[in-house]
Amino acid sequence: MFKTKNLSPQQLSAFTALILSVPISIGIWVLRPSWVIALVSFIVTFIGSYLMIRFVLESFIYRKIKLIYKFIYQTKASKREETYYKYILPQKGIDEVRADVEKWAEQRSAEIESLKKNEAYRKEFLQNLAHEFKTPIFAIQGYIDSLLDGAMENPELAKRFLENASRNVVRMVNLAEDLDEISRLESGEQPLYKQNFIIQELIKEVYETLSIKTSARNIRCSIKKGCEYPIAVFADKEKIRQVINNLLENAAKYGKQDGSIVASIYKTDGEHVLIEFSDDGIGIAEEHLPRIFERFYRTDRGRSRDGGGTGLGLAICKHIIEAHGQTMHVRSKVDVGTTIGFTLDARRD
Template structure:
């Protein structure tokens, strides 16, 4: 009993009391940091494993010294990863649907002339070739089917080259008014068959100089004019205007008073083989690639194309072009001539 009292008195002395408190605090802090270090190492290894398992997360950004911060970073990156994967999956689904639709359209566009040609040839082989009149008629129709196939393949080849950048544009300065008039002259007979008038919105007495690939822009004009003739009304009009847009730009408008396009179809007009007519049959010929080619050519020039249409009233396709400040200078050979 005396020994216990002595120890108690010794411990309760002020000096030894603070010594015990200090020793206890040191032991507590030492144990705390040891445990904290072990916990952090444990969590760090688990987090790094997650980074390594999810290959798109970069474990180089992971720091072993700030586990709490890294947990927040991990959460953000995993959430971003999940969102990106969701978006990627949705994009792949859209592309897959587009691919299936595109392949179906290509198959439809190719098999129609192929089966037509095959039918005429088989009929001739079965003995029809002996009749001179029948032979000539069937060979003529088969030839038209082959021409349609060639037309489709050429258009597909052009779109592929435009998309991959293999089709190089030859920029030059030319008169847009003259080019439009040439397009009118080329398509005058086609328009007259439907009693459609090709015209300017006004008399352009002065040239309007632009800088672009003349051959490709004529192709754009031809496709747009042909399109307006196909879906135009008998006795209707296809009108082209050229307007100043900004200092170095003009906008060319091709307007008709034809069938028009329903609003829900407008966003997809420039897709390859997209059909406004859902019946699956075309009232008019063509490869079904005309508007897609137009869009690619205009965008290859770094310009924009627009479409406005009211169903039953008519449509307007317009595209911008770079204006040239001066007429082209004649070459030295031309001056000598």
């Protein structure tokens, strides 16, 4: 069945010319009943109408449509695009052009929404960054002013102030180093030195490194039963050590007294290995879960700042794992605990 919904300019011109030519030819045949004259008049009328209608459509209507397309792409047209505007675009029907414009509008709307979110994130990041640096700077300034105002005459008080100032300097240095590392990871300037290694052995090494912190709160660290069998992964060992160390430090910091941290290791599909760390600590509220890998995002600002963290640990972990082409995930429930994990490539021969 003939459809007029998506006619091109040529088809629309021919269809309109046909509608005009038929009654005119019939009228001429009625006045002068000669098939030859009627046929000639039909051909002349059809060709003339077709050329005129097509000229009007392409010159006045599709020229405007071409301008719309050029406005959409907002760039000087290349030779390829000029060919598109001249030969391919005129073949499109009005509905197809409308669909293209609607698609472009949806894309621009999505881009604008993304820009708004990025702008909000940028503002929040700058506010957090200023706050993170301002806190130790003001503390250092306060200690120095106190020393200059006479506290230096009291050796014991002067020593305490200097020690506190030193701790704040260390905090600023750590913050600057973490920011620098994130910048290098984001820009790809920090290369990865991948190798095959047994992930359980690395986890045990980090357990041993953090044994003083975990023992102080009587937190038991273990590998889940059934996951002890050695599994090799292909990754940058020192970078993954940093990831595991950051995750376990958080688990030890927010885990409950006399609690536990359990590591689980699974082969997923023969090409990847899943590593997870579970604690039975305070947990994370559901509304915070989508944002915990953001820089400086804290679910409890006061407590985490008192703990001495920079607020960049999980962001660094995420960047390291993504630099390996993998992903991180988290599951948590308040007062039940948190499970956070990531995937790595399996051993490569």
